[in-house]
Amino acid sequence: MTVNGDPLPVGEDDLQGWVDGRLGQQRNALVEAWFAENPETAARFRAMAAQRHALRAALGEGQAEPVPARLRVANLLAARRQARLHGVRRIAAVAAWLVIGGGLGWAGHGLLVPQGAAVTATRPMVAEALSAHRVFAADAVRPVEVAAAQEAQLVGWLSSRLGRPLEAPDLAQLGYHLLGGRLLAGAAGDPAAQLMYAGPGAERLTVYLRADRAGGAGPEFRFAEVPAQGITAFWWVDRGFGFAVAAEGLERLALQRVAESVHRQVALSQAL
Amino acid sequence: MMAGGERAMAALIEPHIPALRRFAWALLRDRTAADDLVQDCLERAISSWHFRRHEADAKAWLFAILHNLFRMGRRSASRRGHALPLDEQGDEGLQVADPTADQAAEHRLIWRDTLIALEALPEDQRVVLLLVGVEDFSYDAAAQLTGVPVGTVMSRLSRGRERLRRLIAGDSTVDLARPPLRRVK
Numbered sequence: 341m342t343v344n345g346d347p348l349p350v351g352e353d354d355l356q357g358w359v360d361g362r363l364g365q366q367r368n369a370l371v372e373a374w375f376a377e378n379p380e381t382a383a384r385f386r387a388m389a390a391q392r393h394a395l396r397a398a399l400g401e402g403q404a405e406p407v408p409a410r411l412r413v414a415n416l417l418a419a420r421r422q423a424r425l426h427g428v429r430r431i432a433a434v435a436a437w438l439v440i441g442g443g444l445g446w447a448g449h450g451l452l453v454p455q456g457a458a459v460t461a462t463r464p465m466v467a468e469a470l471s472a473h474r475v476f477a478a479d480a481v482r483p484v485e486v487a488a489a490q491e492a493q494l495v496g497w498l499s500s501r502l503g504r505p506l507e508a509p510d511l512a513q514l515g516y517h518l519l520g521g522r523l524l525a526g527a528a529g530d531p532a533a534q535l536m537y538a539g540p541g542a543e544r545l546t547v548y549l550r551a552d553r554a555g556g557a558g559p560e561f562r563f564a565e566v567p568a569q570g571i572t573a574f575w576w577v578d579r580g581f582g583f584a585v586a587a588e589g590l591e592r593l594a595l596q597r598v599a600e601s602v603h604r605q606v607a608l609s610q611a612l
Numbered sequence: 613m614m615a616g617g618e619r620a621m622a623a624l625i626e627p628h629i630p631a632l633r634r635f636a637w638a639l640l641r642d643r644t645a646a647d648d649l650v651q652d653c654l655e656r657a658i659s660s661w662h663f664r665r666h667e668a669d670a671k672a673w674l675f676a677i678l679h680n681l682f683r684m685g686r687r688s689a690s691r692r693g694h695a696l697p698l699d700e701q702g703d704e705g706l707q708v709a710d711p712t713a714d715q716a717a718e719h720r721l722i723w724r725d726t727l728i729a730l731e732a733l734p735e736d737q738r739v740v741l742l743l744v745g746v747e748d749f750s751y752d753a754a755a756q757l758t759g760v761p762v763g764t765v766m767s768r769l770s771r772g773r774e775r776l777r778r779l780i781a782g783d784s785t786v787d788l789a790r791p792p793l794r795r796v797k
Contacts (some may be wrong), residue, residue: 388773392745398723407629413622515660594662
């Protein structure tokens, strides 16, 4: 059916919109008029609208009941504080033990983050990581070359190109899942890998790594940023490999937590 | 005691907990499993609160986390003791509260049939029917939340509703192979 001044015929999306009561007045009138001419279809869609109401009513029933204590935010926060306290004590204990033993390993690492100082990236590896983040994280269509669905392939490929066994860090605990990765060329011609993750709100986070034998940096975290773009990174160099964890507009502490997790997983996989 | 930031976070999260429980229950049909899923969702939401885009709608963000957890099947049930007595069974919410009220009883039978039919839908269709039809998410929001194009949401909605209708109508020939979204003239 067509109506003067409205060239669009009634479509399936109009009919669904009608069921949901989301059509504008004009469109709604058009659908109602169309229903008058198509009584069989009209009956089907009226039934669907009735079923939508029944579903809402059936599921709305239990809504009045109070939220159980274990689902109260205050209680969840208290439980979390408790757990974190345990964690801090454990790390502190390990750190103390390592100091007594004469060396401070990666476990004490999180305690050594320089607070405050924002270092702008001058190291090539870090500059590459930041610009690679800017270029690819913003790419909605093709953020990665190889998707996470082929994680084994991706990891095998990047490992062989980088000449180093690589594992994609699992950041699910922090709300990030692997989207995939790509191979890039570092400044000195070294192959570099970028792993891309998406957070709960689809925000992107990247882990960049390549061989980095330039001196002057070690396994302690350093902070770098491109202030104009709000892109920040924590980076470190460990046994000839440079790592940078970058994100845009992410709180420093939150980014640090991700970087710590990546660092820990990399350290563990190297130990194996 | 909650700090100011935590109170603000609680104020943004708590209003959505009843809806999250409803969605989780509709997906799992088990009160305890549903609340486990919601608890898991809330724990993740709290720990990644700072990762959230500030302009993002808290409700959509919470539902996206819950939906992801559901899909990943990561229902860390019985990770800790249940604070609640197991006083609820799957169908409890559907029992007739006042058997003398015939009309109410009839409504409840209809609701019950609808829920049974809902359970027979493929998971993707069920999720979209719930997000759009019950939780009032826009088609775009439902698409973003489930990570599919809006056209896919529309076709799942269309197929899901048709299938639900035929199931409730007692049509035994419900087919899976309904043609995809098209314009009807």
